[in-house]
Amino acid sequence: MSLASLRHVRALVPQPVRTLTTSCALHKDESSWLSKLMVRKIEPTKNSHSRMLSDKFDIYELHTHNVRPDSVGKYLENYKNTVQIVQSKGNLSMELIGSWNVEVGDLDQCLHLWRYTGGFEMVDQAKRELTSDKNYVQLMQERGTFLRSRHLQYLLAFSYWPQLQLREGKNIYEIRSYRLKPGTMIEWGNNWARAINHRQNNNEAFAGYFSQIGRLYNVHHIWCYKDLQGRKETRESAWRSPGWDECVAYTVPLIREMHCRILAPTEFSPTQ
Secondary structure, three states: OOHHHHHHHHHHOOOOOOOOOOOHHHHHOOOOHHHHOOOOOOOOOOOOHHHHHOOOOEEEEEEEEEEOHHHHHHHHHHHHHHHHHHHHOOOOOEEEEEEEEEEEOOOOEEEEEEEEEOOHHHHHHHHHHHHOOHHHHHHHHHHHOOEEEEEEEEEEEOOOOOOOOOOOOOOEEEEEEEEEOOOOHHHHHHHHHHHHHHOOOOOOEEEEEEEEEOOOOEEEEEEEEOOHHHHHHHHHHHHOOOOHHHHHHHHHHHEEEEEEEEEEEOOOOOOO
């Protein structure tokens, strides 16, 4: 058979037809798992993130101290004396909010949260005043012998977070720290402005901050519970709240790293 005849025969034989079908319902199903993981677009803005996310002039100072295991008692006594010196000075616009020992997570670690009312001007003023006090300086030098390392961050409070209220009685705290992808802080705030409504049933929302100086694109959420069982029940209740799962799905793609620590207040902590 010639090549021309072969081509004629093939042309007469029906060829299988491949078809591609699409489902409109699939594309329109915005509640699907994949659509929940899509990060929504944030429009460009000329305002700084701090102005958009925080409406307060208070600066928060978070100290993270990694203590030598054999010096925890001496360290806590030293810091207690430091707090007393600060509190004795009536001209400083700073106050201790909370001091905690880490019970689960990075052990032999202490966290101290201070608030400056009036912005960074008050931070500068307090630093000048305290570094001129020889007793304060002596305590600072002594404290260095009790530490393995330390870290300091200046933070702003999220405007959507409930007003900070010091707690009484016996409580535990959880600090959940997140390192976000650069450029996603506004998106985080947009989602958590809704998500926080699902986390106030047991008054567990204590404080929420984002970093200004120090490690950037860091977020810290601090929660207060009566005990670990209360934490478990409160978190399970949030998952039963319609809409909470969607908020979580939108924020997960924004996170590069996260970890949590369970905290116990020190005896001199204003919030217990």
